[in-house]
Amino acid sequence: MKHLIDPMDFSIEELEDLFQLAEEIVDREDDFRQVCANKILGTLFYEPSTRTRLSFEAAMIRLGGQVIGFSSSTSSSVMKGESIPDTVRTVGSYVDIIAMRHPKEGAPRYASKYSPVPLINAGDGGHQHPTQTLTDLFTIRKLKGKFSNLTIGLCGDLKFGRTVHSLIKAISRYENIKFILISPKELQIPQYIKIEILKQNNIPFMEVEKLEDVIHKLDILYMTRVQKERFFNEEDYIRLKDSYILNKEKLKLAKDDLSVLHPLPRVNEISYEVDEDPRACYFNQVKYGMYVRMALIIKLLGVM
Numbered sequence: 001m002k003h004l005i006d007p008m009d010f011s012i013e014e015l016e017d018l019f020q021l022a023e024e025i026v027d028r029e030d031d032f033r034q035v036c037a038n039k040i041l042g043t044l045f046y047e048p049s050t051r052t053r054l055s056f057e058a059a060m061i062r063l064g065g066q067v068i069g070f071s072s073s074t075s076s077s078v079m080k081g082e083s084i085p086d087t088v089r090t091v092g093s094y095v096d097i098i099a100m101r102h103p104k105e106g107a108p109r110y111a112s113k114y115s116p117v118p119l120i121n122a123g124d125g126g127h128q129h130p131t132q133t134l135t136d137l138f139t140i141r142k143l144k145g146k147f148s149n150l151t152i153g154l155c156g157d158l159k160f161g162r163t164v165h166s167l168i169k170a171i172s173r174y175e176n177i178k179f180i181l182i183s184p185k186e187l188q189i190p191q192y193i194k195i196e197i198l199k200q201n202n203i204p205f206m207e208v209e210k211l212e213d214v215i216h217k218l219d220i221l222y223m224t225r226v227q228k229e230r231f232f233n234e235e236d237y238i239r240l241k242d243s244y245i246l247n248k249e250k251l252k253l254a255k256d257d258l259s260v261l262h263p264l265p266r267v268n269e270i271s272y273e274v275d276e277d278p279r280a281c282y283f284n285q286v287k288y289g290m291y292v293r294m295a296l297i298i299k300l301l302g303v304m
């Protein structure tokens with residue numbers, strides 16, 4: 001039985017297979033309407049979510065399956081003190097596949113050891129978010145037609161932003177990827193990503209503080225939200241929250257074929273005026289997230 005806990009759980013070949021299936025679903029969605037008939041997805045969300053949970057639910061429903069679950073730990077027996085293993089064993093006896101989001105790093109991996117059905121990490125604290133990475137990769141594949149020879153700027157909260165950690169891990173496996181890491185000093189990428197992924201694999205990267213200084217070099221600009229919920233004190237959050245605001249002025253400095261991505265939700269880091277720019281791709285990215293989750297459910301359930 002296969003789980004998806006870490007972005008490296010899928011090899012490059014498995015990813016290619018998954019993306020081809022997602023492409024087929026985009027092109028011929030009608031052919032997939034009954035693929036998961038009689039299957040149930042369980043969504044265990046111990047932390048807020050809009051896109052991840054609803055795109056998983058929409059994905060299962062569009063495949064003919066059904067969904068049960070909770071969207072906040074306050075409405076489950078977690079409030080009575082139930083442990084993760086007991087919750088997962090219980091829900092796993094009702095459903096065929098589980099998507100789980102939890103504020104504690106490592107909780108989905110721990111849960112997967114007890115789960116009788118495939119379990120998907122839908123975000124664990126400030127650690128990893130592998131299905132957002134599938135979404136990001138599928139979007140890049142759609143926009144650029146490749147994963148190699150790209151200069152990728154990651155901008156904002158690189159310390160707590162789990163989507164950034166997962167994307168760096170997964171895309172570092174392709175040829176000639178360069179990263180420009182744009183953040184305030186306090187929100188730089190964690191050491192373990194720098195050492196275990198970037199340095200160990202000789203992947204070129206630079207760390208800068210100003211977006212304007214580097215935007216002209218980028219093929220992809222991945223903006224992120226400052227992760228308010230992971231700060232220890234509010235003063236620091238208020239000081240750092242508007243470190244970057246992408247607007248029309250700054251975009252004038254960028255290449256014509258830049259793609260601006262964002263996992264969303266956005267707060268202030270992309271002005272609404274940018275939405276009209278053809279380089280703004282984040283709402284396509286949202287939609288691709290649903291298709292890639294349809295493909296993921298099919299693969300993990302082994303129904304095709």
Ligand code: NCD
Pocket residue numbers: 051052123129132162163224225263264265
């Ligand atoms: C991200 C997350 O939850 O990590 N959102 C998402 O799943 N699309 C990014 C964020 O919350 O900033």
